[in-house]
Amino acid sequence: MERVRLGLVRSRVALIGLATAACAVALGAVLAFWLPGRPGSVGATVQPAQVAADPRMLACEKNSTRTIDDVMEVFELSHGRDYRTYLRVPVQPDLMSADQPALVVVFKTGDSSFSSGGNPPLEFTPPPGTHTVCVALTGAATTVFLPNVAAPAIGPLPGTEPPGPTATVFARLNRSVAAMAWDPGRHALWMVTWRSYSDGRLSRVGLDGSVQNWALPGGPNVQSSPAIQAGLVQPEQPLAWYGFDATDIVIDGQGIVWVAAGYGLVRFDPSTQKSQLKAFGESDPAQMYGEFGTS
Numbered sequence: 001m002e003r004v005r006l007g008l009v010r011s012r013v014a015l016i017g018l019a020t021a022a023c024a025v026a027l028g029a030v031l032a033f034w035l036p037g038r039p040g041s042v043g044a045t046v047q048p049a050q051v052a053a054d055p056r057m058l059a060c061e062k063n064s065t066r067t068i069d070d071v072m073e074v075f076e077l078s079h080g081r082d083y084r085t086y087l088r089v090p091v092q093p094d095l096m097s098a099d100q101p102a103l104v105v106v107f108k109t110g111d112s113s114f115s116s117g118g119n120p121p122l123e124f125t126p127p128p129g130t131h132t133v134c135v136a137l138t139g140a141a142t143t144v145f146l147p148n149v150a151a152p153a154i155g156p157l158p159g160t161e162p163p164g165p166t167a168t169v170f171a172r173l174n175r176s177v178a179a180m181a182w183d184p185g186r187h188a189l190w191m192v193t194w195r196s197y198s199d200g201r202l203s204r205v206g207l208d209g210s211v212q213n214w215a216l217p218g219g220p221n222v223q224s225s226p227a228i229q230a231g232l233v234q235p236e237q238p239l240a241w242y243g244f245d246a247t248d249i250v251i252d253g254q255g256i257v258w259v260a261a262g263y264g265l266v267r268f269d270p271s272t273q274k275s276q277l278k279a280f281g282e283s284d285p286a287q288m289y290g291e292f293g294t295s
Contacts, residue, residue: 219264
């Protein structure tokens, strides 16, 4: 059987850039867009002496074996999850969902030791222009320690304007994203999301960040051809397989949403909130399966 794939028509959208966490980090999709200016979720920089007795500052000193005399910059975030606004570093799982305030401490120099896999630490001279950064959440027993962060990856610091647009979390989907398309006529983003191959969902994200969801039909199970591939018997899969690598979506001029997935083509009418599934198989190339309502 040949895969059915729609040619995806994507419109360029001013002020909106899309980031899909893999288009597929299972159960963890996050949608982001670009906005000019800096978010107002951070306090101004403070003098290190002002936070000398702060439990978070003391925790950073203890965990980094540094003293307050080694501190270059200190500032506070209203929410720890906003750390990547000012620190261009890899994702830190302990901070991603942190709602509580956080103290960010930037030390003057990097860290001179490195350890991995339980081995004794290796001693080396940190490269010039690197800094150790400690992020301490209010009320947390531990700190997030970032050794040897390059100076260009720190900033703009609070109280300064960023050099360009910044990424902001816009909507959380908690599902893998298989495909997406922008509807310029109605100013909305449509996405096909899934958790298991047959658990397809059509999601509409408005400009205000609101999310609407509709269940997508899976149809009957079908056997791929040939049934034995690479010496293995291939299991049956839903006709509309939303985890399929060729899943695609397009919105036509009337606002109808079309989704191609596996051996099926889904037509969704937003005005009626009903979907129809057509099968494209070898023996029955245009069989229609009934209407499916909202989730």
